[in-house]
Amino acid sequence: MMHTSPSTQPLPQAGGEAAEFWLAASGGRLLLKCCEDCHEVHYFPRTLCPFCFSGNTVWFEASGRGTIYTLTLNRRTEPCQVIAYVRLEEGVTMMTNVVGENALQAAIGAAVTVDFIAGDNGQHVPMFRLASAEGKQAP
Numbered sequence: 001m002m003h004t005s006p007s008t009q010p011l012p013q014a015g016g017e018a019a020e021f022w023l024a025a026s027g028g029r030l031l032l033k034c035c036e037d038c039h040e041v042h043y044f045p046r047t048l049c050p051f052c053f054s055g056n057t058v059w060f061e062a063s064g065r066g067t068i069y070t071l072t073l074n075r076r077t078e079p080c081q082v083i084a085y086v087r088l089e090e091g092v093t094m095m096t097n098v099v100g101e102n103a104l105q106a107a108i109g110a111a112v113t114v115d116f117i118a119g120d121n122g123q124h125v126p127m128f129r130l131a132s133a134e135g136k137q138a139p
């Protein structure tokens with residue numbers, strides 16, 4: 001029997017072209033891919049560059065900082081889930097969730113930083129928290 005999940009995250013895969021992405025996520029690092037031929041950054045990571053189809057793509061660690069491009073609330077979940085497209089500093093857009101106590105204050109243009117949340121299967125998935133000027137101190 002099939003049922004649809006309210007999750008908007010891509011399903012983690014053990015192998016394949018994004019294996020390194022998920023491995024890094026479990027270690028708290030957000031990896032993106034850049035093409036050495038056309039110098040475009042892309043997400044979700046692929047073996048072949050989606051811009052020029054070069055196989056000359058390399059991993060690099062993203063800053064983890066971005067801004068909310070657009071967002072929507074999924075009220076079918078409890079608590080309701082903030083689904084957002086986050087535009088990273090590196091220029092790519094990720095579909096993700098905004099998490100944290102103040103997630104419902106998320107707004108278009110708000111600054112966010114990445115965090116890694118363990119899913120039911122133990123795989124850490126990159127999600128974002130509102131970057132607030134007050135409170136949390138960066139080490």
Ligand SMILES: [Zn+2]
Nearest residue numbers: 035038049052
């Ligand atoms: Zn390319």
